[in-house]
Amino acid sequence: MNGLGTDGGGSTHNTVSSTHNTVSGDAVIVGPLLMAQHIEGIQLPPPPPDVPPSQGPMPSRVFVNRTKELADLRDAALSLAAGPGPGVVLVVGVGGVGKTQLVAQAVRRELHERFPDGQLYVDLADHRRDGAVDLAAVLGEFLRALRVHKDYVPGGLAERTALFRSVAATLRLLVKVDNVQHAPEVRALVPPQGLLVATGRRVLPSLLMDGAVLIDVAPLDGAAGTELVRRWHADADEGTAADVVRLCAGHPLALRAALEWLAARPQLTLDDVVRDLTAGRYGTGDDGVREAMGMAMGAVGGTGEGGVGEAVDSVLDSVVAGVSGHTRHLYDLLGVLPGTTATADLLTAVGATGVDEGLGELLSCRLAVLVESSDRPRRYRLHDVVRAHARLRARALPEERRRAVLRLVVDFYADAAAHGDALVLGDRFRIQPPPVRPLSELAARGTLFTDRADALEWLDAERVNFRAVIRVAADEGWYEEVWRLCESLWALYHSRKHLADCVESGLRGIEAAQHQARPDVEIRMRNQVARAAYELGDLDRAESQLDAAADLLGLAGDPRLSGVVQESRGLIALARGRSEESPGAARERAEEARQLFERALAANRAVPDPHGIVVQSYNVAQALVAGERWADALGVLDEAAETARTTGDEPMLPRIDLVRAHAFAGLGALDRAVAAAGAAADAAAGLKQFAKLDQALELLTALADRAEDRPLRAACEEKLGALRRTMGLRPPAAPTA
Structure with missing residues (x-):
């Protein structure tokens, strides 16, 4: 959260040099034509390179036999690709028999030409949790690979599925999926106009009933x-x-x-x-x-x-x-590690020596492979068959030795996550103290990450390992490290919308807090679970977590904990108000939300927390607008904007101006509403808050339509289309007022 809020305001304060419209007090109103020209002049980021994704393991230069399997795979793929709609091929065989390499060879030899819009790849073993795959995370990776900006990737599985199908609707894509165990895992990832090739260790009859083609891969004769x-x-x-x-x-x-x-x-x-x-x-x-x-x-x-x-x-x-002694030691350490990938930094931290040489020997023996990753460190993993062997060897290690290694792993990730959180979300309210170990000590050479973007990419690349590490820490009874990891990983889970991970880790964090008799930590953990459930649309689950947290507030000394709970309750009340059919019921919900946000605001003033004061004032104004108390909202927003400017909290200004535009529109002051929405668009563009820029342009389009301002509407529609194309989306349908 930022301060007490999680509205995405961030805590990295950027100074924006741009033209602002003043819309409080004696407003300076820009004329319709000038406003249209101003919107046309908003600078958008350059679009990402138009290079189709080409993901997946590379084909080996030495490949023998498999003539029949290659021919069957080619014929099935070409036949399915020529037919209407998508196709599925299921490649089945024992672990390590060469299924993935067979697919890689088929793609290199012929299939790549049939799918010019790109190849997506995922190993579901990296996303499997208690037997189930986090399909939302997989689809999030696919959307980002298809150049959808992270700000436009929704949080829920249904929304990500719909967006994937929309973005891929006209694309000829090849999706390659390893380690499939159940048919629904395949169905969710099938591209609308392409081909999905799945590998697994057993036949899935229901998938064959859907029309999938089966390719059986046996050991070599x-x-x-x-x-x-x-x-x-x-x-x-x-x-x-x-x-x-x-x-x-x-x-x-x-x-x-x-x-x-x-x-x-x-x-x-x-x-x-x-x-x-x-x-x-x-x-x-x-x-x-x-x-x-x-x-x-x-x-x-x-x-x-x-x-x-x-x-x-x-x-x-x-x-x-x-192999050499230090390489064998390295192999045994890899068998102890709870995650699926490792870096030289982690291996050094847990006591490995000669790491570079050992990894090189494991690579040359084909026991380890390099893994594609968007962050800087090189990542290594054992083939899943080899990993099973290494983990069974690890069982023969003395228990105290195995546990000592696991403790070093957990400590490494707890400190690294805390440093990453500090870079991503800056000076936000945290219960845990800063890590004693500096960031430079966690890396074998250089640093793990250097800035906010680096830190977020590193956290995301380690996401699967974090899940495993939290489970191990909970099993071993290292409860402080469990909740420390959970608190720090909010920076990742909220930024990248890994909401299922947030719920899973948060529930473990709640248990850890109860073991330590830490009501303050339990409140924080329950609030994080509630916020994830809220974003997933599960309002009942969110409220039940907040009810349990509220029962503990009398045992927690920091008033900010009361603030986070009241804020979350207020957001849920606003969400329920939006679904009310009766205007009177909606206004009642809005008033309930306003009172809750007022309590959160009071808690922030008691500290005082300037950013929290701005966020909760903004929330109060949102509730006032929802309750149609337009004039009252404007007064709250003017005070919030002044505090934001005084404290350098520029990221909140576009949000404040958006709510201000809605308030002016409610009062019928369309010229002032247009000016406020224009100011929001201008500031959001300067701060690279593209989701807020999108909202501002949508609002401006609707306002221009109400005001019958055709030049402004045309300018907004053109800019909105350009923005969404740049963000990886197709142009929007024409908005209505």
Whole structure:
């Protein structure tokens, strides 16, 4: 939240040098033609580069056999692409058998030409939480990849689904989805005019009933596997190569790992690999653990018999045993980490040495891969089959060692999130003190992030890891770190609208606060959950959280906590008022909201918190406008604007002017309403508050229509269309008054 508000006002105060219209007191009213010219002159940001997204793993240069599967995939894709509407292809096989690589090869060879508007990719394993996928987060990433500005990405799943379908309605898109487990996960991501290719480990009958085409990918047979081995080792004896294929059960991942390991040891031969795998030389030393690994790998492979899994297990045991000591230590640390990706900064923080060399060795052995990311640090992950192996190895570590590593992970993320929060939301009200460890100490070299934009990208890139870290901290009983993380991550969850994450983490934060007997923290956590539920449209859930928080206010000393609860209650009352059919009932809701915002305002004045005073005054004025008390609202807004200018709180000024424009319009003073909306548009453009600029232009269009000001309406419509095109949306339909 900013101050006590979360209206998005921000706390980074920018000075804007632009022409302002004065609309309080003796208003200076710009004539209709001049106002139209002024709107035409508002500078919009340049549109993003018109480059189609090209996401997903890169194809390997060495790829053998799969001739039938490639042909089947090509024929299915081309047939579906030629038909009406979207198409779905389901590629099924055991883990690590090469499904993703098969799709990458098909795209490189032929399919990319059929989908000129881009390729989107997601691995659903990164978004799965307790068996369910956060589809809203996936669609948010897709929309951003399609150049929809973050300010235009809505919070709820239904709204994101609708926007994705609208933006992609005329695009020929290829959507690639890995690790699908359930048919609804696929249906939600199908592009309206393109093709979705999903990979998974089992057939989904309901998807086939919808018309999806099934491609089955089996392990390589002896001939194909031998060809692959001899591609890597041209001088390999055919019989020896066949033995390697047999010992690896034709599993491409196991073959690749074994041959990459050998390539790094020129003193050894393929016969050495066969001998070592046959002898099981690199076992774990614990038959029980080895048996558990074999069973788990079989389950991961999905064969039902464990044959492929046991072969992969043996190969991975051999490869890991043959790497250097610090690389093996690094591998074991990766098995302990609760998330899915890691950076060199994190690995250094948890005690790894020779991190760069170790990561390089893991990459060369194909045990780890680089992950695409929009932020600066390089991110690494283990293939999910390898990750299962690493995590089973980690179970053999002494409990105190494993727990010590997890504690270092949690501390790293708690401090990093706090620094990120400070950069993103600035000087807002927080319960936790600033972290003792400076930001520079968290990075192996340089810093994790340098400014607000960097910090937000880093937090977003770590979102899946944060979820896992909060769960681990809760399970281990590190309750202070749980709520610290939850409080800091409001900067991410609210800015990027990861509302499901906010609810999940907030509920854990509530439990942590109760364990620590911290009513102040519990109030804060319940308010965050309530705000996320409010933005998701679940007003009943939001109110129940606020009721529980209100019961604790007598135990909390800081008046700002009362303010945040009253503000949230006021926003819910306004939302309920908008849905009331009776004008009288709507006015009653508006009056209820006004009283709640007045209490929040009083709480901010008691501190005092200047930004909170501005935000709550603005909220009071919104409630007055909703209650049709136009003149009263103008007085509150004039005072709020003066405080904002005095304290350098420029980001609130466009919001204040928007409400002022509605108040003037309610009084019938259309010229002043136009001037106020114009001032809001001007300031919002200067501050790059594009969502507020959009609102101002929409309001100006409606006001111009009421005033029968055709030049102004035409100017606003043209500017609004240009803005939405720049923001990644299609031009809007003509607004009505």
